[in-house]
Amino acid sequence: MTPPSLQESVVPRPRVAAVLRELIDENPVVCVYATAGAGKTTAVLQALDDSPNSIAWLSVDETDAAPGRLLTYLQAALAQAGHATSEAMSALRAGVPHPEVAGILADTIASLPVTVVLDNAERIASSPEALELVSRLGRYLGGRARLVVVSRQELDFRSMPSAMIVGLDERDLAFTAAEAESALARLGRSDVDIPAVVHATGGWVAGVLFEAWRSRDHSTGLNGEADPLHGYLAVHILDQLCPEQRDFLIRTSVLDEVTGPAAAALGVSSAARHLHTLRSAHIPAMWVPGNEDALRCHPRFREYLLTLLARRDASEVTEIYRRHAIMLGVAHRYEEATEELLKADLLPEALAQAEKAVESVVDRGDFAIVRSWLSRFGPLPTERNEALAGAELMMALATEDYGGGLAVADRLREHGLRDALARSSSKYASAMAWCYFHAGRINEIRAVLDVARPGLEIDAMRYCMTLLADGADGPDITGDCVPLSGGPLDALIMRTHYYRGRLALMLDEPASRWAAIAARSWQLGARLAMGQLEQAATLYEEALDAGTVGVWSEALFSVQLFRAQGRHADAWRALLNGRERIRASGSSLLEAFSYLIQAELELLLNQDPGAAQAVLGRLRTHPVGGSYGFIVEQAETWLGLSYLMQADAAQAARHLEHAVRSMRTTERVLMLPAAAVYLAEASWRLGDENAADRAMNVALDAADRQGSRQSLLQAIELFPSTLSRRLDAESSCESDWHRLGRALIARDVELDHHVGASIEIADFGEIEVRVDGRLVRPQIKKSAELLVFLAHQPDRSATRDQLLDALFEGRRTESSSSYLRQAVRWLREVLPGEDGVEGVGRKIRINSDLRLMSESEHFKRVVAEASSLRGTARYRVLLGALDIAARGPFAAGVKSRWAEERRRDLDAVLVDVRCSVAELAFADGDHHAAAAHLGLVLRLDPYRESMWRLAMRLADANGDADGVLAAYRSCELALQDLGTGPDTATAKLFRGLRR
Template identity: 40%
Template sequence: MDDPRQTVPHAVGLIQHKMSVPDVPERLVPRPRIATALGALIERRQVVLVLATAGAGKTTAVSQATARLPHPVAWLSADATDARPGRLLAYLEEVLARHAPAAHQVATRALRAGIQHAESAGLLAESLRGHTLVLVLDDLERLGASGEVWETLGSFLHYLPRTVRAVLVSRRDIPPAVHRRLDLTSVASLREEDLAFTVEEAADALRLNDNTTVDPAQAVSATGGWVTGVLFEAWRSEEHTAVVGGEADPLHGYMSSRILAELSDADRDFLVTAAVLDEVTAERARVLGLAAPARRMQSLRSVRLPVVWSRDGRTMRFHPRLREFLLEQLGRRDDEELRRIRLAHGRLLAGEGHDEEATEVLLLAGEAAEARVCGARVILRVIERLDLPVAERWLDAFGPVGREPHELTTARLMLAWARDDYRGGTAIADALLDAGTRDEVARRSERAAALMIYCYAQCGRPGDVEDILRLAGPGAEVAAVRYSLGTMYPSYRVDTPPELTGGPSDAFVLFAKYWFGHLSDLDISLESHWGTSLAAPWQIAALRAQGHTRRALELYERTRDSVSNSLSLHAVVPELLLDAGRPSEAITALEEGRRLALAAGARTWYLGFTEGLVRLRILDRRDPAVSMALLDGLDNDPLIEQAVQLSAKARAWRGWLLLRSGADADALDCLREAVSLLRAGGLLLELPVAAVLLAEAEWRAGHADEADRAADLALEVSGRQGSHHVLLQVLGEFPAVASRRIDAEAETDTPWHTVGRALAAQGANIQVAERMPAVTVSEFGRHALLVDGAEARLRISKSLELLSYLSSRPGHAADRPRVLEALFARDDRSTRAYLRQAVHQLNLALPPQLRLTVEQNRLSLADEVAQGCQSLLMESDLAHANRLTGRARLSAIEALLARYEGDYLPGRTSQWVEERRRALSRQAADALSSAADLALRLHQYGDAVRLCERATAIDPLREVAWRVRMRAANALGDDDGVLMAFQDCEAALAGIDATPSPSTRRLLEQLQR
């Protein structure tokens, strides 16, 4: 079986020297003016651009400047493969994590979770909060002049904390895609003229290179101070022509005539062939088939070349322009020789674990078979970081489906699924079946099995679905696709949705949760999902169904161009467009969805778009005859009998049309069947609509009790979805359903009254009794009684204290003696009279229905008043937050504690107040301590420290919080913070003559090693 964790991008296979500060040349001219100026720019501005031509001394200048700064330096040298945004993020994450542990796998987790490259880059940048460092990105011209990689880099720079500096080094200008994301006031630049040699520096450089015959002033005048021009004597105008060395590029001409021409044939051939290597060693050169590599490198070591040697002289790296020139020379060799070198190079890369680079090189060599082996090891990782075009190009080069590694088959299926190509996905599965390998692939690769199941299901082939399900193992991905099948086929329905894993199969779960009506579970900011292109449509749909039309439209506009899964988008957007008052666009979107579904071979999608078209035509009151004809076509499709969701909705919409036409008896039959199917299938999304329609049909048939039950079902299910938006839409056409239920209610503030008021606000002809006034009691930071938002003025302050006291008691009631003891600490004639006045004043402020009662010497507070007290709301919110998990729980705890800031009942000093205040403080400290531990486990180390500080401010003796703070400080690389947290813990415990526990001391020892 596939293990999804094995497909997460990680550091294995990354080229390490790219992430190291480059070695400086042996003969280095000190240039303090540039180092000082550049260092000052880096300290003052967040982003510094160092832009100049090749050989201008950019890298050396940045290396010298950053070495003098008091901050850690993270260095990344780009190459052509980094033009893939996922690849660049993998390197960025690795180099940053060396200085900021919180950055470890932030981007790779986000990419695997399906977050787009630009957003993943932003998350990586935000993980650096609390760190001060300088990030140098060198050789950026190798990323090309435009493309998604620049958008990704721009997003990363946009979200960088102010404590992090970025230095961008390139031969070309930085594209507008990056500049658009930067605050121009925080950007500075160093350019060609700033880096140019002065006459004095040129003299020093020429002297270091044993050249005393050249006039430094003439050299600077002729070259403009270009560093390489000075060092390589390239100022003579006769050498800066297209004919030098037979090259069209003047620099290439110079290299040809003044570098290669001065080498021996053996050294020249070695240099040109070795240019395929980013880093040349004798061992690597030998693998390329080069003779006597150690001798050749020793010979080249004595020649003045634009290369950088390691200190031990065993490793050589080319100046980028020299390498470009040498590779151009290599390209002039005959095809067979080129193929031999590329093949050797590809095999070398594969042996070193650089499978992605090896795949590219082996494909260039025409060795598709060997490239396939390397590509199979990394292609799922490439797809999960969303470099889909790369994976598609590889698979095209690898050839048709056959007996191949199951990773490649899985990759083909993933691409077909991501592109909505269900016909292509089934074709892959059928080809495997013809080759006799489908069963084997289904057993070995759970993901491949899940994708084949889904493609077969969408193409209306339930028999093949069942065949694969019998073979596939009981893993998370098969469970996810089986859960999604439950929306169509009742036999697959399960009550409990699978846990989200962060892998591609989460999209199956999202799809199903939407149709099952679990709208509150579709917030993709709380859980991991693979690909915004797969998850965004269902979030848009959930926002629309909950009545958040503006937010849904904003998300739609933001993602529609990047969403590859267009069928999902076409399925959910039409109703959003209709809600937004754009019915023609909605109909057009559904018609386009039908066309796309036909092209993709997706029969279930096609049927779904058809019934969706009927619903929109009904809502927009278009020709009912056309709608009926569409429904007749659905009824004649054999698949409709098996697909319960489609069948149920088709029956509901037919019943709706029949109600409009007055065919009430036929409508009743259709709607009873629709509601029965939706309830049996657990398909709650459309159930409120069908139930309202049924309530109207039952009433017209004279079945009052059945009508009430259907209406109550609609309200109940709508409430479970967290919004009455869809319910209110259908009640807008049938307001009598709500009116009848309101008239039947004995109370005046039931959920039906709330719905009725919402309908009345929308202009529906409906009468609703006045509701009971809302009572809230502010208890944190200030003590006040508010009735419908207006503060009640009480002449006796004990009235408010009495209210809060009773709300804190079991049953919100207490005997008179206990109340007198709590509020006055004594029971006599004076305090009893004072209590009577406090009760009287409180009842004058409260609504008549909610007044405090005194019966048989017992005072009782109405539940509605007690539940409006902030302390009870805080306890309720804490209980709810503790039922959540992960980031949702962390966010909930932080949000609720922000709502209840300030002392409880400030200024009150009664014993019961002090006890209640301590109890609430303990609960707050418990919540903060729990949140801090959770933040630590989620690698949000800065948040963990902050939450620990709040927890220990409330309860300094909470030793577990001090330990979390020590661990968080350690994760941030803050050794002083670790020790300080321990010392603060020690000082707090000393206040009660105690000392830190052995476990806390052991933790300090472990973290200080």
């Protein structure tokens, strides 16, 4: 992660540096592709030498093809460059997919002055996952941040638009004759035929510097090496060294940096002497700045040295790798120590290191590494192999392989190791419990939780257990909400929130992007349950794009989304696809849910209660279907609906009473509104009107506890008479039931009971009228004025004489009377019902069933509400009042005397509100807002002396002494118009501020 230093002997190449610097300045992603020894790394270092950006450098190793490891090292390189990226690492540990984490990382650094350099990037060429990660990083990069990729081969960045990728290749990097002459002169080789060398090598930097030919005749097969570069290194580098120097370089090639102590730890003697003699040797290596006794070989040279090491006696190689692993372990580099020991086939020692490394490997999602380790450790005795069981469990959960996780938990139990693992880690204990949860093995869950180490994950699992209990188990099973911990098992909490109907808890936007990604599936479910179809569809598309549609989402939420969208064939197809994934996951729990979903589709799409009952019959005998309380409740609800559809009210009531009673006791209210509505219908059919009313009250209360009436409305749509009967018992048209009725009318549901429509009058600015949310326009403007006038009368009525006085300035001519009749007629046309405007005796009135709401009345109520508040709360409420009146003056364009009088009254209230807002903004430290409202008040009413005092205080707070004086002088001038001057309080304030 440290950029190589430019040695004094390096040839300056201003031509290449200038071209590359310009590309990096103008493009977010620059790739430098050329063969080994073409001078790629040196060119990048020279181009960035005077860059204003900091450099986050990462020289990629073969093991970095694991995407989680690559992300970890990228974050570390950025941290070393002075840029913290903790959010991305939190996302990685929480199980967010690697490409998404790369996107988060890109967003985090986009505005930072940093250039990320990936050197030796060809080492990830065979890893599609790593390439996708880099693609995402480059795709979302912007602002000041840059990405430079250095590779021996062109890389396939599929998800990064090709237009984003620019760069250099071998032709750009090749030495010109002048550059070759300068380079060779520095090496003391002025006797070389420069044009011949450049022509023969094609300007290849390594070939020019070491006089090696690039053509096959001169490179392939040198010293028996198939690789041309290796052949060159054998003949022109190593053969020039003495045997002791060659042996020293080969035996220490496992080291990133060769130092005397490190070489000695490998068992290499006379390290200091060898390092000293190598100073005068001409080899592709550098002495580390700040540590002149540390040698770092060029990556290509080191690769060749490692190849030579592998050809040596196996016992010698094994001992070197073993010693190197010990060094890495002492430095807490356990993962690398494991890899070194595996190279030497030292399995027991490698397992000891793997135990220390595996948790971090799992946390970052590099499951391919874990699988490879488990495969290598397979020959070891079973007891030793259980050291990685926790990693297997977490990997099973992350990949939704619940059957595999269950097998691990059972294997641990068989060998008597399960309890020990549960005591050692709450995370591993909850993982085992969750696998048992999917298998329907409640006793095993409890056995694990009884011995588990306390922790947030165990709290989450206990909260999840509240889904299982039956309503008869007692009141202690309801469970308090558990906070999210930021770990992968937060999914348990989100699932539990959902099935308990705590939907509002799921809608808050998480504090970080990674948490939002993790919560996406369950927020999708919450949005669906609340009827927010557009938002749910957006979340589903985002999950598809990110590749985060899990088996639970595909088998459940996608089916419900497609059904709600009217895509019935897609809903059935999604159910079948979901079942394929369920079978692969080995989850009995999800299999049970698929039966519930199928029953729902049979009832609501196919209208086939018999088919639904057959499906639910299979569920009853299922290992999970008959024992998990929240599944039984849903099954009983659908059974009850099926019997209602078959006109068997007694059977329906029996199943629904059990479902409703259990849901209420356990406080699992997701389906309670629907179940209670169905129970109300069954009770009515059985002649129990009181029970029907009680059930409807339960349904409404449950919907309010959810924070949404969507499921309640959907159930009432199936049985509208349940609401009609409830409305008959209501004396006021303002009840919750009437509001539900209006919502159903908007959905074109017919009710037996007449429900008064909602009339909204926007009377600030030009008058607008909406009926049940739909804008209506009377044929003549006088009709709108008539509606506004009547809406502000105590009983929504007025005599014809009052109307003529108000709307026609008291004129009682035939023309004005005719105009009034036309206004009444056209108002009737736009209001709902035949009697929206009634004539009663000599009075005209608005039907009392209609719910009238006007902006101006709402404004006055909000202002009145604010009078009982103080401080910030009062400030916010008054700002809301100003928003209500923001469209303009009351009844703009209406010149009748009554409208002008009300307009003056409201304008006075508005000025008072602005005065209060200005004072509160000043007290809250928002001087900009205070000045804005203050200025508006003084333009409308320059005689408000309290506002001139505020103007002086505001100027003083801003350090504007002249402004204090100007405000006082303006106050004096304004009050002169009234024949008076500033009062004592104002003069005293002025004197105090001028001291």
